Amino acid sequence: MANDLVSELSGLHVVSQQELPSTEEPGNDELPLPDPSPIVPSVSREEHNIWKADYKQTEDTLCPCGDEAHNNLEKWYEDYLESSAEEKLLLQDRFNKAALEDNIQQLSSQVPVSNGYCPSCQKLLDEWPGIIKKVPEYDPTELGGKRPYQQAHYKNTLEFEAGHRNGCQLCTLFVQCSINRGYPLENWHKKENRLNCLGKSTLILVSVQSEEGYLNLTLTWPGLDNYCWLPADPLYCIKNYDQKLFTLKKEATRLAAHGELSQLELAKKWLDACLETHESCNSTEDRQLPTRLVDVGSTPIRLIRSSDLTTKPRYATLSHCWGTRNFHKLQQDNIEDFIDGIPEDKLTKTFQDAIYITRALGLRYLWIDSLCIIQLDNIDWRSESALMSSIYGGSAITIAAAGATDGTKGCFLKPPGFIGKVHMELTTGEVWDFAPSEFHRSVVKSHLAGRAWALQERLLSPRTLHFSKTELFWECRHCDASESFPEGSPGFEYQHIFHRDRKPISEIWHTIVKLYTGAQLTFAKDKMIAISGIAQKAFEETGDQYLAGLWRKDIELQLLWCQQSPGRRLLSGSEYRAPSWSWASVDEKGFVYYSPKVEGTKYVYHAHVLDANVVPAGKELFGGLVGGELRMSYSVMLAGEMNRIQGGYWDGMDLSYYEVDINSPGDNSDKKETFRIYPDSDELDGRDVYLLPVLETLGTGKYNKRNLKGLVVLPTGGKKGEYSRAGFFDLSAFDEGHRITQDRFLGLLEASGKATAEARCADVLEEPESVEERYVLTII
Ligand SMILES: [Zn+2]
Ligand SMILES: [Zn+2]
Ligand SMILES: [Zn+2]
Secondary structure (H helix, E strand, O other), rough: OHHOOOOOOOOOOOHHHOOOOOOOOOOOOOOOOOOOOOOOOOOHHHHHHHHHHHHHOOOOOOOOOHHHHHOHHHHHHHHOOOOOHHHHHHOOOOOOOHHHHHHHHHHHHOOOOEOOHHHHHHHHHHHHHHHHHHHHOOOOOOOOOOEEEEEEOOOOHHHHHHHHOOOHHHHHHHHHHHHHOOHHHHHHHHHHHHHHHHHOOOOEEEEEEEEEOOOEEEOOOOOOOOOOOOOOEEEEEOOOOOOOOOOOOHHHHHHHHOOEEEEEHHHHHHHHHHHHHHHHHHOOOOOOOOOOEEHHHHHHHHEEEEEHHHOOOOEEEEEOOOOOOOOOOOOOOHHHHHHHHOOHHHHHHHHHHHHHHHHOOOEEEOOOHHHHHOOOHHHHHHHHHHHHHHHHHHOOOOEEEOOOOOOOOOOOOOOOOOOOOOEOOOOOOEEEEEOOHHHHHHOOOOOHHHHHHHHHHHHHOEEEEOOOOHHHEEEEEOEEEEEEOOOOOOOOOOOOOOOOOOOHHHHHHEEEEEEHHHHHHHOOOHOOOHHHHHHHHHHHHOOOOEEEEEEEOOOOHOOOEOOOOOEEEEOOOOOOOOOOOOOOEEEEOOOOOOOOOOOOOOOEEEEEEHHHEEOOOOOOHHHHHHHEEEEEOOOOEEEEEEEEEEOEEOOEEEEOOOEEEEOOHHHHOOEEEEEEEEOOOOOOOOOOEEEEEEEEEEEOOOOOOOOEEEEEEEEEEOOOEEEEEEEEEEEEEEOHHHHHHHHHHHHHHHHHHHHHHHHHOEOEEEEEEEOOEEEEEEEE
């Protein structure tokens, strides 16, 4: 199998479109937290429909080419120049594939590839030193960056495809980057076809833009010089990249760069170098072995009990997607069979690959969840899943089947002819590398990364080999590397929480919560369990009290979590999971985020947590729960009614939002003041709720002097002063309008906040720590 993988880096193969990786939503894991201010659609649904009707009324003119889909081509062209032409219009185009094929074949001889590049790309590379002198310098104050330098590159899309088919490395990299964005070559050809009908230019430009520390290289759509609407992921251009983050032997680097080293030979070199030279990766902690391991050194492979081992051997762990298909697992009734021998041919392709990889890395033992934990056995599952921190934390390496959607896919998914970078040595002596952000697309946004369990598997492991749908990537506590950059990935591939400069887990808890809640769980009941390993690790770092996904230190900030959009509270009657003040009590609608404490920011508190506790379901401290509550001291509170405001739909997205109506005090008691809030679930329309200000951050800007945040709570109907959390509100003053809203709220607080607080509390403190915060409530 390893031999099949040799020499895939040369990039001289001809790649057909089918062989290239399938497209996936482009995205960015590092986007800033969404602004919790109201989403204001630029065009309402109604307006959108009117615009649509207008569009249909324009005159229909049949294109001379006879394609009925080519009506209103002038209108399409107008939109195209504005980058607002709808891609889906192209679906209607009658598209003559045979004629296209003939054209490309005819053109092929005019696009000879020598030295790895077609004439257009060779010209670009020859002129490169002159080009980069003309690129406007990066200016951080310029929003969106300066307009890039552009120059003609391909005559048309046929030349682009011919260069790629003839094996031009840069053309192929551009094709991959276009497919990454969701635009196969057919889109390019259809656009060119329309431009031809209109007699317009089909020239494709290459754009070079400076970013912080890099140049970006990309193409424009045919006939456009518009950089806003990128048809392809950008290529990062890096000069003289010789950062040796990994010390591989010289020969190994040379072989890896030429694609002569197989993925597994390279992986072994990474592992050996990490074990020998990386201090931060080689923890001396004495970790407990997993209860069971698969011995892949024996024939047949078999299950062993680690208590039977006399030494503490190194072992590998697997991180994988189960998928929906059934597969061979360890069960109560086959344990003895597994100990005698596990039939390898009955295992999934991913498991077989993992066994092969483990052996190739020189390891004898492998831990796979479904082969080492007794399935359908609650007791074994509970106790073993509580050991994740030591199972993954103690493993020598985690094999991540990052690209596989289920067990049938396996680990070796790199398409033939895949190119990870173009490496160019200029006559001037400069060396340039051109590469897309492949790690982001193939690992960060991989199918596996969407699985909630995988987060802790990756975060806890000292080393991970990501077998992605493209390249092989290495990740350890010291650094990261890839087949394209075997001695260390360049900076644009950094992942803040997994890589270099890795901070203690406790310091990045807010990011972990965001990633974790944004990923999928097959069983929502595992919500507290699948993060328990990371929680335990954070606990080992700080010794802080763990409270259903929150920590006691600075808990007031963590209580102010907000879900991307209202989710769903557990149905009544379903098994208890977490108290309502924990984000773990809500499901389904995207990630949860909160603002962590920022050093140097001034906070003013209106409420404090006096004490909090949770009741574990079993003896595992970080696992499932059966109860929990917290008591808060607070100063003010407002009563109101929660209302859902219909906002229509935009692009299938429900734009409804929630407000709380509060009666104006005094003479205007009929008048209602309304405030936007963020409910935890969609089931609270018309309910009487209370707004509980928790804290303010004091800013220094013109408007953000006071940013007031708090909780929306709902009386449980049980004891007086007992509430459950119903949502979150944020009265930050971003601008004049928000400042006025904030003033209205502060006015109401002034008028009735204290009286409401006193009337609705569970208890009044005789000697409060802060004179203001003398009222007490309970949230369950
Ligand atoms: Zn036409
Ligand atoms: Zn080319
Ligand atoms: Zn390392």
